[in-house]
Amino acid sequence: MSWFDRLKQGLKKTSQTLTKAVPWGGDPEEVLEELEFALIAADVGLEATQEILEEVRESGKRDLREA
Incomplete structure (x- = not known):
């Protein structure tokens, strides 16, 4: 199996x-908290986790602005 x-x-x-x-579709803050925990548990790294969460928030x- 190749590296890719x-x-x-x-x-x-x-x-x-x-x-x-x-828990997709739940309370937004709960979703973000669970996403943060899952990313850290997956060893994504703190900096990458923070960037991902910021992008999700944005x-x-x-x-909401487009709706």
Whole structure:
């Protein structure tokens, strides 16, 4: 198995774990808290986790402005 195939397999597994771990569609703050915990548990790293959460918050604000 090539390096790229192993990377894709690992990212797919991470995606599935996050999908199951986070209560999507629930209270926004609860979702963000669970997402933060899941990212840290997945060893994404603190800096990357903070950047991801900020981007999620900003995308939510953009969605509200466009609605």
